[in-house]
Amino acid sequence: MSGTTKRPRPHLRGRRDECEVLDRLVASARLGGHGVLVLRGAPGIGKSALLEYVAAAAADCRLLRVGGVESQMELAFAGLHELCEPLLNLLDRLPGPQADALATAFGLHEGTPPDQFLVGLATSTLLSESAGGGPVICLVDDAQWLDQASVRTLAFVARRLTAHSVVVVIAVRAGESAKPWAGLPGLSLHGLAAPDAREMLESAVSGHLDARVRERILAEAHGNPLALLELPRWFTAAELSFGPGPGSTAGTRSLTGRMEEGFRRQLELLPHESRLLLLIAAAEPLGDVRLLWRAAQRLGIGVAAARAAEHAGLIELRQSARFRHPLVRSVAYHSATVVERQAAHRALAEGTDPQVDPDRQAWHFAAAATGPDEAVAAQLERSADRALAQGGLAAAAAFLERAAVLTPDAADRVQRRLNAAQAMMHAGALEEALQLLTVTEHGPLDDLQRARLDVLRAQIGLAANRAREVLPLLVGAARRLEPLDVQLALESYVDAFTAAWFAGHLATEPGAMAVALMVRDVPRPSPPRRGDDLLRALGVLFGDGYQTAAPMLRTAIQAFDSDDIPVQEAVRFLWLATVVAIDLRDGRAWDQLASRHLRIARDSGAVSALPLALNSRVFVDLFSGDLPAAAALVHEAEAATELAQIRMTPYGAIGLAAFAGRDDHTTRFLASARRDAAARGEGLSVSLTYWASALLSNSHGRYPAALESARVAAAHPEEMVVRSWSLVELVEAAARTGDSVTAADAAEQLAETARASGTDWAAGVAARSQAQLEGxxxxxxxxxAVDRLERTNLRVESARARLLYGEWLRRAGRRLEARAHLRPAYDALAAMGMEAFAARARRELSATGETVRRQTVEKQKQLTAQELHIARLAASGLTNAEIASELFISPRTVEWHIRKVFTKLRLTARRQLPEALRGISPEP
Incomplete structure (x- = not known):
């Protein structure tokens, strides 16, 4: 909800420091700043009171509020929808893909499952657009009880908050659901100091308070404000002075347990109908008063029941139902009997409009069920399908898991449990998925279900970066599946190959080569899929060699150069087609396939596939010499990895660091990434860091170090792509250190690849490598080499060829001819931001006698990767709206970045951008 009515600020005794922090946040928003704060503390410690303080302090701002409810079901994006509902009139200001994603997530219209990354960006844009009319303050209470889709999105927004005049304050119970908010600015709330606690207690008690009772309350409360206010009302003076009476368990309870016991005593004093009314309100998470009364009437509960509950101060029934404290809601629900809870849920289900809210109705019917019920289970399964359509994997898992419990037929129950475990896995709930599979494996499973269970367990291991451990499980499952379901068998082989390829030289048996060979004997499915042909071609590659496999590989990836690829097939196989395109040295196919992979990963809502698609596309931009675009994608990949809640080697960041050539921090970064990859058993990633080290060392002219790193990186034939890139660095390093045998051997391997590939990229690199042998x-x-590589879009390869040619000419004493190649090499490398290679070219030019002015940029003129990317798009003639649509940000954010660019570069008009951007590279 939103509000602008002026209200007095509550006086919070003992919270002066906390209130000052919150005041500064609100003041910052009024001045155009932004900020995030996570309030952590025990129940009753004052988190909600501090949120009320913010609401009063920011009464002239736009307030957006949402509170989690313990009994709230896992309805995808329910919390986010409630928070953003007042802003939905601004949806038309968002870039089209963002508006569609948010509208689908909120169920405003049907569509493909929204990309959670895009939902996060859309939420940020929506807040930014709203802030155009004044500061926006977002208050999130009891965040531990929000649905997981909303939690992940809000955590993403909080970490990436750049919008002007937006503040987010989140209250969460200490020790619960801490992971999503880890690393955000936080404030831990503790009990009040002794003088403040004493004053609060005295303000809550009318009349005389025995000294022993007072000290007992103070000791019991530990400064907890709610306990100080409530303990005197809940327990007798005798209990507080001398302890609980015979048979009571109050003395052994925690403080929270004592407070719950106190509220339970208050409930016991109410009439039975009032307790039932509170139970219904506790079971209905939205506070919908009309639904509350419809359900109450079905149980014969009248208005008098509400008066008693309100008089006791436990609930307010106005436009919505609001409990005095979340503990009251919890106690009202859990103190009821099972039969009473079932009756309350049944009444709520019958009072819910199935056309307006079929999923909540299904959930209430499920909670009301007294035993297996196929009709309710089927209704839950339909709700799971709707949740998936909105991108709510966690919600779908919750629906399916509950549906399985209510399923009478054993075989159907197993199938629903497997589906639930799969949804849990994709939602990132790996431990929960494994627990459900453990329960499922003890049921009656047929062969196909047993194999599918093994595949799911292995896929969870892959998601948890345990590739080495799950390889045998995946291969075993795939073999058992061959006579049962050949398509599922091939999908399992793809997972096995993926695990083996990423594990690389650290893989246990079977490795990537063995898995690829197994596929050659699998029967061809009907109808055949593009990915199956690609997998078979890989089998030929590892079995019969590059020369034989190249035509098959080329045909296989050409099949993916189409817009009619089914989403599931594209998400599963496009990354592999991209790898093959690189190994074939087909730059055009690499560019197109990587772009298609990224677009489909975004559009399909495949959150787990997006980080890999982004990291893959980074290398296209790197080899094309567009380091600012690569840097922007690296930034996006970091955000997507965070949103997907997965651990992934930062492939793109590794490549960017090596290409940029800034040695001050890159060496340490690569060493750290190498250690992390080795610990996870990712041999491919380890080799990638050695390749990056070799490239970095070659760029700085440290050839012995480059030789050592390249030799390690090129040692493993099964590590496609990384090995071929490493051979290039190995030739240069070996040639410069006089190791002619190693250089010749690596150059010949590249020549063999070029003869089979036939592309200008492959032939150009092979010719450049052979030339360094100096025959x-x-x-x-x-x-x-120069001629062939300049026909490609791979500007880095072309510039490096000119640099090497110029260096050779300079060493031969042909200075004028050397300059003709060194000058364009230097200009290109400097413009691309490849600082170390540019410095190497500049030194060579100086050695020819040419005076070279170093292309530097004053520190105050350096732009961030995002600023430079936006500035270049603006320089190309795109409007703010067009840039916003391309980069999935808001036009206001584009305008903000453009203003910063103008300030740093001291510009006054867009027409000045093209000239001003020459030679500028992004900040490290």
Whole structure:
């Protein structure tokens, strides 16, 4: 809800420091700043009171509020929808994909499952657009009880908050659901100091308070404000002075337990109908008073029941139902009998409009069920389908798990449990999925279900970065599936190959080569899929060699150059097609396939696939020399990895660091990434860091170090892509250190690849490598390399060819000819932001006698990767709205970045951008 009515600020005794922190946040929002604060503390410690303080302090701002409810079901994006509902009139200001994602997530219209990354961006944009009319204050109470889709999105927004005049304050119970909010600015609330606690207690008690009773309350409360206010009302002076009476368990309870016991005593004093009314309100998470009364009437509860509950101060029934404290709601629900709870849920289900809210009705019917009920289970299964359509994997898992419990037929129950476990896995609830599989494996499973269970367990292991452990399980499941379901068998082989390829040289048996060979004997499914042909071609590659497999690989990836690929097939296989395109040195196919992979991952809502798609696309931009675009994608990949809640090697960041050539922090970064990858058993990632080290060392002219790193990185034939890139660095490092045998061997391997591939990229790199051996055809080979590589869009490869050719000419004493290649190499490398290679070219130019002015940028003019990316798009003629749509941000955010660019570069008009951006690279 929102509000602008002026209200007096509550006086919070003993919370002066906390209130000052909150005042500064609100003041910052009024001045155009933004901020996030997570309030953590025990029940009753004052989190909600501090949120009320913020609401009063920011009464002239736009207030958005949502509170989690313990009995709230896992309805996808329910909490986020409640928070953002007042802003939905601004949806048309969002870029189209963002508006569609948010509308689908909120169930405003049907569509493909929304990308959670896009939902997070859309939420940020929506807040930014709202802040255009004044500061926006978002208050989230009891965040531990929000649905997981909302939690992940709000945590993403909080971490990436850049919108002007937006503040987010989140209250969460200490020790509960801490992971989503880890790393955010926080404030831990503790009990009040002794003088404040004493004053609060005295203000809550009318009349004389025995000294022993007072000290007992103070000792019991530990400064907890709610306990100080309520304990005197709940327990007798005798209990407080001398302890609980015979048979009581109050003395052994925690403080929270004592407070719950106190509220329970208050409930026991109410008439039976009032307690039932409170139970219904506790079971209905939205506080819908009209629904509350419809359900109450079905149980014969009248208005008098409400008067007694309100008179006791336990609930307010106005426009919505609001409990005095979340503990009251919890006690009202859990102190009721099972039969009473079932009756309350049945009344709520019958009072819910199935056309307006079929999913809540299904959940209430499920809670009311007294035993297996196929009709309710089927209704829950339909709700799961709707949840999936809204991107609510956690919600779908909750519906399916409950449906399985209510399923009478054993085989159907197993199937629903397997589906629930799969949804849990995709939602990131890996431990919960494993627990459900453990329960499921003890049931009556047929062969297909047993194999599917093994596949799911292995896929969970893959998601948890345990590739080495799950390889045998995946292969065993795939073999058992071959006679049962050949398509599922091939999908399992894809997972096995994925695990083996990423595990690389650290894989246990079977490795990538063995898995690929197994696929050659699997029967061809009907109808055949593109991915199956690709997998078979890989089997030929590992079994019969590159020369034989190249035509099959080329045909297989060409099949993916189409817009009619089913989403599931695209998400599963496009990354692999991209890898093959790189290994074939087909730059055009690599560009197109990586772009398609990224677009489909975004559009389909495949959150788990997005980080890999982004990291893959980074390398296209790197080899094309567009480091600012690569840096922007690295930034996006970090956010997507965080949202997907997965651990992934930062492939793109590793490549960017090596290409940029800034040695001050890159070496430490690569060493850290190498240790992390080795600990996870990711041999491919370990080799990638050695390749990056070799590239970095070559760029700085440290050839012995480059030789050592490249030799390690190129040692494993099964590590496609990384090995071929490493051979390039190995040739240069070995040639420069006089290791002609190693250089010749690596160059010949590249030549063999080029003969089979036939692309300008492959032939150009092979010619450049052969030229470095310095035989009678050296100059001819350098010219061929320059000519072929300049036909591609791989500007880095072309610039490096000119640099090597120029260096050779300079060493041969042909200075004027050397300059003709070193000058364009330097200009290109400097413009691309490849600082170390540019410095190497500049030194060579100086050695030819040419004076070179270093292309530097004053510190105050340096732009961030995002600023530079936006500035370049603006320089190309795109409007703010067009840039916003392309980058999935709001036009206001684009305008903000453009203003910062103008300030840093001291510009006054957009027409000045193209000239001002020459030679500028992003900040590290």
């Amino acid at each position: 009678p055809r050296t100059e001819e080979l350098y010219r061929e």
